[in-house]
Amino acid sequence: MSRAKAFLPFVFVSFLPAQPVETARVVSQRLNQTASLTGEFLPYQSVDLHARVTGFVEKVLVDRGSVVQQGDLLVVLSAPEMEAQIAEAQAKVRAAESQVSEAQARLLAAQSTYEGLKTASATAGAIAGNELTVAEMTVEAARGAVSSAQAARGAAQAHVTALEKLQAYLNIRAPFAGVINERYVHPGALAGPANGPLLKLEQVSRLRLVVAVPEAHAGAIARGARVPFSVAAHPTRTFAGAIARRSRSVDARTRTMAVELDVSNGSGALAPGMYAQVKWPVRTGRPTLLVPATSIVTTTERMFVVRVRGGRAEWVDVKRGARNTDMVEVFGDLRAGDVIVRRGSDEIRDGTALQIKGAS
Numbered sequence: 001m002s003r004a005k006a007f008l009p010f011v012f013v014s015f016l017p018a019q020p021v022e023t024a025r026v027v028s029q030r031l032n033q034t035a036s037l038t039g040e041f042l043p044y045q046s047v048d049l050h051a052r053v054t055g056f057v058e059k060v061l062v063d064r065g066s067v068v069q070q071g072d073l074l075v076v077l078s079a080p081e082m083e084a085q086i087a088e089a090q091a092k093v094r095a096a097e098s099q100v101s102e103a104q105a106r107l108l109a110a111q112s113t114y115e116g117l118k119t120a121s122a123t124a125g126a127i128a129g130n131e132l133t134v135a136e137m138t139v140e141a142a143r144g145a146v147s148s149a150q151a152a153r154g155a156a157q158a159h160v161t162a163l164e165k166l167q168a169y170l171n172i173r174a175p176f177a178g179v180i181n182e183r184y185v186h187p188g189a190l191a192g193p194a195n196g197p198l199l200k201l202e203q204v205s206r207l208r209l210v211v212a213v214p215e216a217h218a219g220a221i222a223r224g225a226r227v228p229f230s231v232a233a234h235p236t237r238t239f240a241g242a243i244a245r246r247s248r249s250v251d252a253r254t255r256t257m258a259v260e261l262d263v264s265n266g267s268g269a270l271a272p273g274m275y276a277q278v279k280w281p282v283r284t285g286r287p288t289l290l291v292p293a294t295s296i297v298t299t300t301e302r303m304f305v306v307r308v309r310g311g312r313a314e315w316v317d318v319k320r321g322a323r324n325t326d327m328v329e330v331f332g333d334l335r336a337g338d339v340i341v342r343r344g345s346d347e348i349r350d351g352t353a354l355q356i357k358g359a360s
Helices: 080-120 129-168 215-220
Strands: 019-025 027-030 034-049 055-060 073-078 171-173 178-183 199-214 226-231 234-246 256-264 275-281 287-292 303-309 312-324 327-332 339-341 354-358
Touching (some): 019 303, 034 178, 034 256, 080 129, 199 215, 199 275, 215 256, 303 327
Antiparallel strands (some): 019 339, 034 199, 055 073, 303 339, 312 327
């Protein structure tokens, strides 16, 4: 009698050990960070001074480095032909005045004749009827001649005034207080609108500090905020300027935005063309989440941290922000107090069982 053999199913169960990891906690802190950016000083105002009228340079009263005040005389030009033009125009004014006097005299004579005829016309038959009409028309014509002569006199006087204003441009004056930075001419040179500039004037008592701010930091711009900076010429001093204006557009090549700071320079310690190291505010004290720099994993596809939840690994996508010593600001689906793997790695797969070796 054969005995039936019973076969029991064989089940293979594999128990993988939990992967030991060190952990850290996501912390919330207020960041007050600055970035070191380079800025360049420009004069608050800068102008090349040209001659508006043609003339020869007679005197140059300033030179490179001269400090001038608004309205100071800088260059004197000479133009003898302009004096002749003014004399001719003044002669035309005098001739026009003589014509006005003659016209007024003729008007008085015509009015006198008209009044006499009008008185005589009260006696019947004393004068012919059309004589009074002719006299009246003569008065009107004389009055028109006076108006015309006066208009001619006004035009001649306006021409004189225009020439005198042009003559005033032979004296080149400072449009604002500043320093002469360049001198291009000497006495005897021909100057005029078609020629080059005579001088370069810059206002340096107040400067513009232009800073190229990276796109990522442009959000920290606050109008009126005081920003510290230093210059190589005075390494032991710290200066400050107020944020005054920005370009409101990002340079497509450098991905930066030009921001200007107004800097008072009454002492003259700073100069246009200098470079400054600006401590630009990156964050302004708002709460943010920080994780250890070693916890952030970067692959070709994503950036994440490994969060420990229920004893298993969970990948959480993040974006990197500002660095604060060994901690890094992150943005993602995290909360303060979350436990994450201190030394993140893509070898710790999502869902892997974890054994915590230590927490902080």
